[in-house]
Amino acid sequence: MFNLYHHPFSPASRSVRLALGEYGLAAEFIEERTWERRREFLVVNPAGTLPVLLDGGGTAICGPRPVLEYLDETRGAELGGKRLLPADPRGRAEVRRLLDWFDTRFHGEVSDYLLTERIYKRFMTAEQGGGAPDSSAIRAARSNIKHHLHYIGWLAGRRNWLAGEDLSFADLTAAAHLSCIDYLGEVPWEAFEHAKAWYARVKSRPSFRPLLLEQLPGVPPSSTYVDLDF
Amino acid sequence: MFNLYHHPFSPASRSVRLALGEYGLAAEFIEERTWERRREFLVVNPAGTLPVLLDGGGTAICGPRPVLEYLDETRGAELGGKRLLPADPRGRAEVRRLLDWFDTRFHGEVSDYLLTERIYKRFMTAEQGGGAPDSSAIRAARSNIKHHLHYIGWLAGRRNWLAGEDLSFADLTAAAHLSCIDYLGEVPWEAFEHAKAWYARVKSRPSFRPLLLEQLPGVPPSSTYVDLDF
Structure with missing residues (x-):
């Protein structure tokens, strides 16, 4: 049995x-608010980042990549x-x-801005970095996302899935980022049909269902977050 | 025969x-200045980042992690x-x-600041982000490095190498970051004896020699960059 520190x-x-869901593996979830820098969590992961799989x-x-590699190696x-x-090593x-x-570039240019400004800051004290959203960061993310949706559409138009013929960790990671900001209504799907069609396929997988049930107080x-025909 | 886009x-x-050196693999090097965002290079790697192995x-x-994993899988x-x-998957x-x-945290808190401000900006036009070094970024890096050297020393004091009993990509990556800023005299070795002793062991490996011959015009x-008894 796995335990997963997550948010x-x-x-x-x-x-x-999503990967655990695809593999049919059960895990007990422990919600961690990394901005609180809880001492017991820092002992488990000195970087203070999520996720951590026990x-x-x-x-x-x-970390996401070490966990995904570990799941592939062991399961x-x-x-x-x-x-x-x-x-195949080239495919890998x-x-x-x-x-x-997605974990570095999309996160740094899009999802981290939106999630920090519109979600995390609501739960942070002033000392932890909380406060009013920075509208310039939100504007930057809304501009940057277009380039990424274009790239996703370009990949999805040439391949069955983002990295090749088969569903892979790349699809799950891309969709994981998009799902968080789609909750906020921050993905302009209408202008990016190829990306939307690819996302609809990932979103309809059974592994995705638990994510669609998440609700954030306040x-x-x-309106289309849970909708499979968005 | 490999080709490596690098700087x-x-x-x-x-x-x-360093990994190629440890594996005894030859490669032809192509120097890339990523800040120039050369079109031909962006076709090879749309992220515009180094390294890229052909x-x-x-x-x-x-990217460094995909290349290191590829070398492990194929060689x-x-x-x-x-x-x-x-x-062993846990060791991996x-x-x-x-x-x-090192590639995310150390880079973001230490080496990227120092290399951008003290090296890259010298070669960039104003449009590319060049100009006078930002002394507050340099000060932040000089403060942040202490925590990292302490952590390296803590690891090296409990294990034979940073990740365990054997030399690994972790040692090479940590030493790669430190070597770049050691060139600039930015590593306060004297206050961190354990980290220094570990680095001396990596630095004395034959794979390290080509790095010690690098010279940056201007x-x-x-004074101790090439010195094995620094």
């Missing part, structure tokens, strides 16, 4: 929840064709390139 | 050069005990945790 609106946590044997696997072989990292490199793209989801 | 003072490029078969492997098995990712997760630590290396 419901942490994209990196969501990517691991593997049941006393080992903490820290992937059993999945045969449903594996979420391809068997492409999945990893896209993991970096911040209702956008 | 001599990009820590991520250096980590791959594997000789027409595939570009983009690691031949190396037996000299492999730079452990065979610990190496990957530390890769994230910026001479610190």
Whole structure:
């Protein structure tokens, strides 16, 4: 049995929840508010970041990429064709390139701005960085997302899934980021049909259902967040 | 035969050069100034980041972690005990945790500030972000590095190498970051004996020698940069 330190609106946590769902693995969830910098959590992961998977044997696997690689190494072989990292090293490199793209670039240019300004700051004290949203950060994210949706559409128009023929961690990670900000109504789907069609396919997977049930007190989801025909 | 897009003072490029050196693999180097955002390079790696390994078969492997994983997957098995990712999944997760630590955290808090302000800006036009160094960024990095050297010393005092009993990609990546700023004389080794003793061991490896020969026009290396008894 796994335990997963996560936050419901942490994209990196969501990517691991989706992977666990695809693999049919159960986990007990522990919600962590990283901005509180809880001492007990910092002992588990000195970086203070999410997600952290406790593997049941006393080992903490820290960070989205290490957790996904660990799941592939310890469970992937059993999945045969449903594996979420391809068997071919070049195909694996492409999945990893896209993991970096979304966890670093998309996060730094889009999702971190929107989630920090519109969600996290609501729960932070002034000392932790809370306060009114910074509208210039929100504006930057709303501008930056267009380039990313264009790129997603470009990939999805040429391949069956983002990294190639098969569903992979790249799709789950991209969708995890988008789902968090889609909750806020911050994804201009109408202008990006290819990206929208790809997202609709990920969103309709059973592994996605638990994410669509998340509710944030005081911040209702956008009107189409749970809608599979958005 | 590999080709490697790199920059001599990009820590991520250096980590791959060290890994190639440890594996005894030759590569032809192509220097890339990412701030110029060269169109031909963006076609190879849309993220515009270094390093990029061309594997000789027409595939570009983009980013330090994808390249290191690719080298392990395609060459690691031949190396037996000299492999730079452990065979055990938990050990691999610990190496990957530390890769994230240095490539994300150390880079964001220390090496990116110092390299951008003291090196890259010299070569950038005003439009590319060049200009006088921002002394507040340099001050922040000089303060932040202490915490990291303490953590390196803590790890090195409890383990043979940073991630465990054997030399791994974690040591190479940490040393790659430190070597770039050590060139600038920005590492206060004297106050961190454990970290210094660990770095001396990495620095004395044959794979490190080419890095010690790097010279930056107009910026001479610190007096101890090439010295193995620094």
